[in-house]
Amino acid sequence: MSAVSEVPPFERLSRDLLPVTYHLHLKPDLSEFTFSGRVQIHLSVAQSTSHITLHAAHLTVQRLQVHVRAATGEVREVECVRWALRAHNETLVINLAQALPVGAQVELSIEYKGELNDTLRGFYRTAQGPAQYGAVCHFEATGARHAFPCWDEPSFRAQFQVNIQVADASLVILSNMPEQSRELGPEGGVRVAFQPTPSIPTYLLCWSLGQYDFIEDVTPDEVTVRVYTPVGKKEEGAFALEVAVKALRYYKEFFGVPYRLPKMDLIALSDFAIGAMENWGLLTFRERLLLYDAQTSSAMIKQYVALIVAHEVAHQWFGNLVTIEWWTHLWLKEGYATWIEFLCVDHLFPEWNFWTQFITDTLNPALELDCLDNSHPIEVKVENPAQIDEIFDLISYNKGASIIRMLFNWIGETNFRRGMKAYLDRHAYGNATTEDLWKALEEASGSPVGTVMSTWTQKKGYPLIRASLCESKNELSVKQAPFCIGKGSSGGVSDQKECSLWEIPLSLTTKMSPQHSTMSIVLKGESEVVFLPENDNRSWLNLNPGKVGYFRVHYSPELMKRFVPAIEDRSLPVQDRIGLLQDYTDLCHAGIVPSVELIQLIEKYRDNEDFTVWDAVVASVKALQGLMQSDPECLDSFNFWQRWLFQPAMKRLGLDARSNDSHIDMLLRSLLHWSLVRANDEETLNDGLERFEAHRNGSALIPADLKSSMYACALRLKGQEVFDSLIQIAKDTDSHEAKGEVYNALGQSQDSNLLQQALEYGLSPAVRLQDTRSVLSSVSSESVLGRNLCWSFFKANASEIGKRYKTGGLLTRLIKAVTCPFSTLEEAAEIEAFFESHPFPGAQRSIKQAIESVRLRAHWIQRDLESVKTYLIDFQTKQASTPA
Known part of the structure; x- marks a missing residue:
C-alpha cells in the first residue's frame, strides 16, 4: 500500500535572513497579459543557514543567483544546488552549496515571469474600455508573492525601489513614491524609476499603469495630493481631494505626527476586489467609492466617499507608519481606522450626525454577528494564509472600532491622544501588537487599559x-x-x-x-x-x-x-432611542422578550423625524420580516402595518426635494421611499412608475437618491419592458454608481422569469467581478421566490463561482448573501450538506455563521410567528374599522 503524502503544517518564514532592500524591475505586456520581472533582494544574515525560503506564487522562475559580500568588500557567488516552488505553501525554497555566515551581506537575484490575470489579486489587469487595459496591484494580505518573490509577511519591512518599463509612453505610471527618473525607449516605450520607499511591508507596495486624468492640491506642509480618475472625470475627484487634504491636516494635529511621504495619490479603479486599500502614498479605490458628481450622485455616495477616504488616509499613520506584527492583530489597524474615520468625518461635516450613524451602521452589525456561536475573538490565531481573508470581517472592523470608541470615552480624549502619539513615535517604521497599544494608552492615562481591554479582544462575544x-x-x-x-x-x-x-x-x-x-x-x-x-x-x-x-x-x-413616554415625546436622546430599540430587537431574536412586544415598541417611534432613528427602525422591521416571508397572510398584514408606520413620515417630508433640504433629509427620503416600496404601497408604486416614465423620456429626471427605488417601482408594475430598459441603462453608462442603482433594483420583480434573467445577468461578463454579489443579493433578499431561485442558481454555478473568486471577501459576502435569507431547519440542513460536498476554501467560518443564522430564524419563527400573525391581523382589522 502506497503512503499518502501529507501537506506540512503552515509555518511562518524563518528570520534567519532579513530583507533590507528590494530593487524591482518590471516589464508588463498589456497586449499579452503577461509580465516579466527581475528582483534583487539585499539580505542580512541573522543566523547562519544554507537554505533560503521566501514566498512566490503563480510565477515562473527563470534564473536565480546568490552573491555574498565579505567584510573586505569581495563579492563571490554561492552555488544554488537546487531550488523548487512549493504550491501548497506558496514558497520558493533554495538550497545552497554552503552556509551563509552571520552578518554577511547577501544579494539574491531572481528573474521570473507572471500572468496579468483578472482575479483582482496580485498584479492584475483592469479593463478601461473596449479592448483597452491597464494594470494595478492589490497585495493585502498575501498578494505580493503573486507579483515578485519576497518575504510576504507584515513583520518583514524593507525599502523598495520600483522600476517599470512599458511599450506605451502615454500610460500614467504610478507607485508609492514620486518618480526619480523617466527614460524614453525605442518605439514609443518608457522606463520609469521611482524614489526608494521608506521601510514598508510587502502588502503596502503598489504600482499602477493606465489612462487617467488627475486633479491635485498641495497641503500647507507641501505634500502633493492627487486624485486620479478615468479620463474625462477628474472633476468627480474634487470632493475626495477636498476630504483627503483636510484629513491629512486633521490626523497630523490629532496624532501630533506629520505625514511622512512627499506625495499622496488616490486612484479610482474600475476593477477592485474591496472598497479601498491604503498602500502608502498610492491609495487605491473602487471607482464608485472615490468619485462624486454633485449633479448625479446620491447623498449616501457622498458620505461613503468621505468615510472611505478618511479611513485610508488614517492608515498612513495607523498601519503604514506602524504596521501590525502579524495578522492576529489585523483589528489593530482596521478597527482603529474604522473608528477614527468617523471622528474625522464628524469633524469635517458635523451636520451629518455621524456618531449617531455609527451606532446603526457599525456598532449594531458587530453586535448582531458577535452573539453567534460561530463568531470569533478580535485577536484570532491565524494559522495559515487561507484564514487571513476570513478575518477581514465585522469583528475586526466594526467590533474593533466599537471597543476603541468605548475606550476613548472611558479614558478621555487628552489621555487617548497622548497615548497615541507615544505609540506612533515608539514604533515608527516598525511593527507592533495589541499589547503595545494598551501599554502606551495605559502609561498616558494611568488606567488599567490592558487588563480591561484584553477581556474585549481575547474572547468572542460580549x-x-x-x-x-x-x-x-x-x-x-x-x-x-x-x-x-x-x-x-x-x-x-x-x-x-x-x-x-x-x-x-x-x-x-x-x-x-x-x-x-x-x-x-x-x-x-x-x-x-x-x-x-x-x-x-x-x-x-x-x-x-x-x-x-x-x-x-x-x-x-x-x-x-x-x-415609553420619552420615546414618544422624543425627550430621550437620539442615540439612546436607537440603542434601546436595537437591544430590544436582539433580545426578541434570542427569545428573551416576545416579538409582539417588539412590534408595539416600534409603534412608539412612529412620530420620529430623525433619519438615524428611522434607520434603526427600518433595520428592526427587516429583522421581523424574516419571520413572516413564508406566510402570505401574515406578510400581507405585516405590509399593511409597515404602510401605517412609514406613510406619515413620508408625507411630512415629501417626495419632492426642497430648496432647504439637508444632507440628512435626502438620506431619510430615500430610506422611507424604499420602505414603502418593499411594503407594496400602491400609491408609491404607481407614482414611481410615472416618474420612471418621465425619467426615461427625458421630461423629468429622477433625483439620484431615489433612482434605485423608483426603478424598483417600475419593475414591479411593468415587468419585462422595464427590466430591458434597466439593463440598457447599465450598459450605456460608464458610471459605476449608476450601474449599482440598477443592480439594487433587479431583485424587486415578482416574476420568476425576470428574476432568473437577473441572476444570469449578474454572472455574465456584462457585470464586473466585484458587482456580481450586488445583483444576486438583490434577488435573494427580497422574496421567498427570489431566495429559492438564487440558491438554485448558486448551486448550479458553484464550480464557476469557485473559479472566479477562489477565496477572499468577495466570495464570503456572496455566500452569505445567497444563504442567510433562509428560515427553516430543513433549509439550514440543505445548505450545510451542500457546502460539505462542495467546499469553498477560506469561507468555512462564513458558511457556519450563515447556517447558524438560518437556524436561529427558524427557531424564532417556531416561537413567535403565530402570536405575531394574530396581532397583525387584529391590527389590520381595527385600523380598517377606524375612521380616517
Missing part, C-alpha cells in the same frame, strides 16, 4: 447587562452574563465557561440628567448594586448612554415602561 430595581427602589441591581442569541431557552445567556466575565465601563443617565452621567463605574464581577439619587428614582435609567458600551442591556419590565 455581555448582556440585566438591570432591575432593588426592593428599596433607591438601588439598581446590575448583573452581567455572556449573551448568546442561540441560548434563548436559557434567557440568551451562554453557559460556556470560556466566556467568563468582562470588565465593563458603565455610566448612568436619567430623565433628570439625560446628557450627563450621574454615575461611572467599571463592573468587574458578576453583579453590583448602584445607589440612585433620590429625585431620580422614578425616571428612566439608562445604563449605556450614547450607546457607547459594547454590550446589550435587558431592563426589567418596570424600567422598560419608563422609557
